[in-house]
Amino acid sequence: MKPWLGQEEARALAEVVFSGCVTQGPKVKEFEDKFAAAQGARFAVATSSCTTALHLALVVAGIGPGDDVIVPSLSFIATANAVTYVGARPVFCDIDPITGNLTAETIHAALTLDTRAVIAVDQGGVPVDLDPIRRLCDRHGITVIEDAACAVGSQYKGKPVAAGAHIAVWSFHPSQILTTGEGGMLTTDRxxxxxxxxxxxxxxxxxTALSREELFLSPREVCLEIGFDYRMTDLQAAVGIIQLRRLPEMVERRRKIASTYMEALCGIKGLRIVADPPYGSSNFQSLWLEVLPGFGSTCETLLERLADAGITARRGSYAAHRQPAYRWRDSGNASLQNTERLSDRTLVLPVFHEIDSASINRVINVIRNAAHPVGV
Incomplete structure (x- = not known):
């Protein structure tokens, strides 16, 4: 992944620098308003990262010690970490083997008497099938938080992803399509x-920082509860405003790149490439391949062959329940066989806005040769 940044972002940054207001200020408010409108949410709250947004989402939803929160193990470890920040227990849930997302069925298998929330992740930008999850959770009084870190620009049933969640969080890390360097967002209708x-x-x-600058004599400061330092700066927000305007073009380009890979690789035995689910469309933040036993090489061997050819691919999302930080935890009784399968068998191909056809063809040729090794 390589972020698509240019002169517009540089000019926006320069304007903020010369304005003198570089911390959280008017640009953050503008970015929040525009992002909320783009995602079909009533409110947006900009933060320093998606992880901090997820922490805040759990806090405002009232999740704390004694509560269980169902999370997919196949996700960046921050998904589970945020649950531990509030003193709750992450209960790992299995996923659909095709989309890589949890489902109402896998959530049901992981429910406990103490389940208070579910964090539904849009794996690599593939939209989660949210409606069945909401129906299940609403019956049990469970809050649905959508971890849409990778999914800005993805669609669910013709609408932006996460529009049906109680609360959602987003990432603007450079590995995402829309970036502010670091940064995140929380959206909700409440x-x-x-x-x-x-x-x-x-x-x-x-x-706020802005009120301190605008008032000659600010009122006495009052902190009503223990809070955090999770603010976004106007420097980041200025970049985010430009990136948000360019988002449709960036998603269109990524989908075109993904289509090129799909057409070239779909006929190769033992390979399965991620695709749009029937209920939505992906932004293809991550274009991952599952390497099956019928392929000519293992997933690890294919990664090595790509690296030998000067191509940087990476392993698919790891299984959080296998990480040393979570091995000692009681993760419930749900089977995680699909999670482990995709963790062991998937890799992510190079996809970024300015990748050229020659580079894509290099990747394709290495994969084809790995499927049919010379002399075999």
Whole structure:
């Protein structure tokens, strides 16, 4: 992955630098408003990262010690980590073997008497099938948080992903399509949750950086509860505003690149390439391949062959329940066989806005040769 940044972002940054207001200020508010409108949410709260947004989402949803939160193991470890930050227990859930996402069925298998929330991840930008999950969780009074870190620009049933979640979080890390360098966002339709998240990200102070600058004599500062330093800067937001405007073009380009790979690789025995689910469309933040036993090489061997050819691919998402940080934890009784299968058998291909046809063809040729080794 390589972010697509240019002169527009540089000019936006320069304007903020010369304005003198570089911390959280008017650009953050503008970015929040525009992002909320783009995602079909009433409120958006900008944060320092997706992880901090997820932490705030759990706090405002009232999740804490004694609560269980169902999470997919096949996800970046921050998904489970945020649950531990609030003192709750992550209960790992298996996934659909095709999309890599949890489903209502896999969630049902992992339910406990203490389940208070589910974090549904859009794996690599593939939209999660949210409606059945909401029906299940609504019956049990369970909060649905959508971890849409990788999914900006993806669609679910003709609408932006996460529009049906109680609360959602987003990442603007450089590995994502829309980047602010570092940064994240929380979206929700609940005014009370949004207001509390805004307060918590700035130590729960009644004063903001902008209000301090605008008032000659600011009121006495009051912190109503223990908060955090999870703010986004105007420098980041200025870049985000430009990136958001370019998002449709970036998604269209990634889908075109993905289509090129798919057409070239779909007929190779023992390979399965991720595709759009029937209920939505992916932004293809990650274009992953599953290497099956019928292929001419293992997943690890294919990664090595790509590296030998000067091509940087990477392993697919790891299984969090296998990480040393979580091996000692009680993760419930649900089977995680699909999680382990995709963790062991998937790799992610190079996809970025400015990749050229020659580079794509180099990748394709290495994969074809690995399927049919010379002399075999």
């Amino acid at each position: 005014a009370d949750w949004a207001a509390r998240a805004r307060a918590l990200r700035g130590h729960s102070s009644n004063l």
